[in-house]
Amino acid sequence: MVVSESPLMRLAMGRELAPSYGLIHAQDVASAGRRMELGATPAAVVVDLDSVERAGSYAFLARLVERDFAGPRVLVSSRLSPDLAEAFRGSCRTHFALARPWRPGALRALMESVLGASAPLRAAVGR
Secondary structure (H helix, E strand, O other): OEEOOOHHHHHHHHHHHOOOOOOOEEOOHHHHHHHHHOOOOOOOEEEEOOOOOHHHHHHHHHHHHHOOOOOOEEEEEOOOOHHHHHHHHOOOOOEEEEEOOOOOOHHHHHHHHHHOOOOOOOOOOOO
């Protein structure tokens, strides 16, 4: 699942991940939450933290924990330096960070790393 208020960010993330991964797009965290309540079961969630409702992003991430969502969460932000994002990736098993802008292929490589190379095309279930 790709979550961003910015259509350009959703497009950029989608281009990076498609066609290897089935994608569910959500224009904000409220939409993402509704999709999951209606049965969408993503293997991973990519959240653009550079949103207008930053507090809503944090609440959405907390709800994922409450719902026992086991998949990785990739947090994308222009406020992260590449060094900080790299350090964050190495310190947690469920949350991963990517600094914006990222190098071409970096988001795909991160997804392959956290989901495993055998996960493509099964990444989105129950749209």
